Amino acid sequence: MKHDHISFLEYNINQLMLPMDISELIPQHSVARVVNEMIERIPDNHFLRYYPGGGRSSYHPKMMTKILVYAYTQKIYSGREIARQLEENISLPLLWLSAFQKPDFRTINRFRSERGKGLVEELFKQVLMLLVEEGHVHLDDYFVDGTKIEANANRYTFVWKKSTENYKKKLETKVDQLIQHIDGIVAKEEIEPPSKEETKSLITSEKIEKKVQEWEKRLEQEPKNKELKKAVKKMKTDFLPRSAKYEKQLATCGERNSYSKTDPDATFMRMKEDHMKNGQLKPGYNVQMASNDQFILAYTVHQRPGDTRCLISHLQEAKEKFGVKAKNVIADAGYGSEENYAYLEEQGQEAYVKYGMYEKEQTRSFKKNPHHQSNWVYDEEKDVFLCAAGKELSFVSEKRQRTEFGYESTTRIYQCRECEGCPFRSACTTSKHGRSTQVNTTYQQYKKKVQERLWTDEGKQLYAKRKVDIESVFGQFKGNRSFRRFSLRGLAKVSIEIGLISIAHNLLKKAARGAA
The missing domain is CATH 3.30.420 (Nucleotidyltransferase; domain 5)
Structure with missing residues (x-):
């Protein structure tokens, strides 16, 4: 079949013509250019402080930083994938930023992990300062929020603090029973009952180990004591490793309620x-x-x-x-x-x-609710609240709480002693002891200001x-x-x-x- 008037652009796969400057192939407003420009503007000393010197030559930290940051702008988060893009010449901007240097994935991951924390924080600060100088960012208004991001960990390798505490408590009971059985005496006598903190650490892996050593010395004198030999084996092969495991798990949890075995820093x-x-x-x-x-x-x-x-x-x-x-x-x-x-x-x-x-306080139903404390009359002289039925709620007690940062808050508790037979009781409270309310004056003042x-x-x-x-x-x-x-x-x-x-x-x- 004859084809007339068909024309194609010249195509020759063996043609060796390339631009002299690879940067000519990078679009003018490409994010690669922005990455290059911003990181080049940061003085070298911010990078060099993380290098001790000596040894074989390293890839320049600015180059490594550029390829990592650019990769993150392109949704590439794997060191292997970054290395593959460079090795196979897939990403022209990456090749330009690396000046055709091709670090392998181990080098990329090592740089990110070992040099990373201080360097990245310093780099973020320097980039932020440049953005402020250019007028892109203003620091007057600070919009803050949180989001949860899944850890790189198995979803089912969890350790729960409460479960571990229960297992440890059951183990301590078994150890205590075995000690009492073998020694024929109470493991530890107290003139006064132990406190809660003392009870928690009554049976530790250290105590089990000492008891094993004591029984092993006794075995040298009583080699035919089968019951003692069995108890030593039980302690060494079962109770001691379990006790050490539970202690380690609780130490890893700290104040958290859980952690992952594959990433112990992650919380469920x-x-x-x-x-x-x-x-x-x-x-x-x-x-x-x-x-x-x-x-x-x-x-x-x-x-x-x-x-x-x-x-x-x-x-x-x-x-x-x-x-x-x-x-x-x-x-x-x-x-x-x-x-x-x-x-x-x-x-x-x-x-x-x-x-x-x-939000609830802004609603009409809340403002008209006669049983909410904010709608009651407070008699400052008598230090009592008057409820919708005109009954007094008088001061009963005060509780103080201290946070991890050392802040102490005080809550005052008021109780009504005249709820019996009150027509509003069912609408006001379900407590069999009558209506009570808690007041934190300082918090109320802050809420009013906000x-x-x-x-x-x-x-x-x-x-x-x-x-x-x-x-x-x-x-x-x-x-x-x-x-x-x-x-x-x-x-x-x-x-x-x-x-x-x-x-x-x-x-x-x-x-x-x-x-x-």
């Missing part, structure tokens, strides 16, 4: 990404981040699931590591605790942070912007860049990954603005 948490829809707990980390105009200002990684007790340590790290201390802190009700309000006030920062009951601040025009605008700002960052991470699971294990290495993806995020935002 409830994730939003629940593919089985059954509320399954998975090993993970709680990542706290702050943003402004969707640029990340600071990041921290925590082992506890709840956001409330993460805020102070997050703000402290943001100030120490990244030099960020904002005027306004905006966060959701998960952060609204007395301690957090007190800390922000002490630091001279304005809190635009809702508390747990904030409420007034949130009611202002500025407060409404800032809080409305919170969802658009920080929650969009998490959407970018998990949705657009598919970062839902860490590649590395351990708290230190996980922090490196979050640092890298935070730098990548900020440079992607800068590149997008440049292209606009």
Whole structure:
């Protein structure tokens, strides 16, 4: 068949014509150019301080940093995949950034893990400072929130603190019974009953080991004592290793309720990404981040699931590591605790942070509820509350609580002794002891200040912007860049990954603005 007027562009696979400069093939507003420019602007001394010197020549840290950060902008989180892209000449921007050097995956992973933590934190700080200088980022408003990211760990290799404590308690009972049986006496006599703390450590692996040594010496004198020989074997092969295992597990847990055997730093948490829809707990980390105009200002990684007790340590790290201390802190009700309000006030920062009951308190039904304490009359002179029926709730006791940061809160408890026969009792309380209420005056004062601040025009605008700002960052991470699971294990290495993806995020935002 004859074809007329068909023309093709010239195609010759053996043609050896290439541009003299590979950078000509990189688009003008490519994120690779932004990565290159920003990292080149950071002085060498920020990189060299992590190198002791001596030994064989190393790849330049700026080159290694560029290929890692660029890879994270392209959703490439595996050291093997980065090395493959370089080795097989797949990614032209990666080849350009590496100047055609091709480190293998071990070198890439070693650089990320060993040089990583201090270097990445310093790099994030330097990039942030450059973005501030260029006017992309402002540090006045600090939108903070947390998200949980799954650890690189087996979902079913869990250790629960409560279960371990129960196993240890049962083991201690068996050990105590065996000691009493063999020795014929109570293992430890006390004139006064032991305290709870003493009871917990009554039977330890150290005590079991000492008892084994004692019985082995006794066996030398009574070699035919079969019962004693059997007891020594039971202690050495069963009770001692189990006791040591439980002690190690409880030490690893610390204040946490659980950890993963494949990544002991990871805690089991409830994730939003629940593919089985059954509320399954998975090993993970709680990542706290702050943003402004969707640029990340600071990041921290925590082992506890709840956001409330993460805020102070997050703000402290943001100030120490990244030099960020904002005027306004905006966060959701998960952060609204007395301690957090007190800390922000002490630091001279304005809190635009809702508390747990904030939304409910704005409803008409709540304001008209005669049985809620906030709608009662308080007689300051007599120190009593008057309920809807005119009955007095008088002061009964006071309880104090001290947090891990040393903050002490005081709650006063009031009790009504006239509930019997009250027509409102069923609507007011279900307690058989009558209605009681707890009052924390300091917390109420903080809540009142926050409420007034949130009611202002500025407060409404800032809080409305919170969802658009920080929650969009998490959407970018998990949705657009598919970062839902860490590649590395351990708290230190996980922090490196979050640092890298935070730098990548900020440079992607800068590149997008440049292209606009």
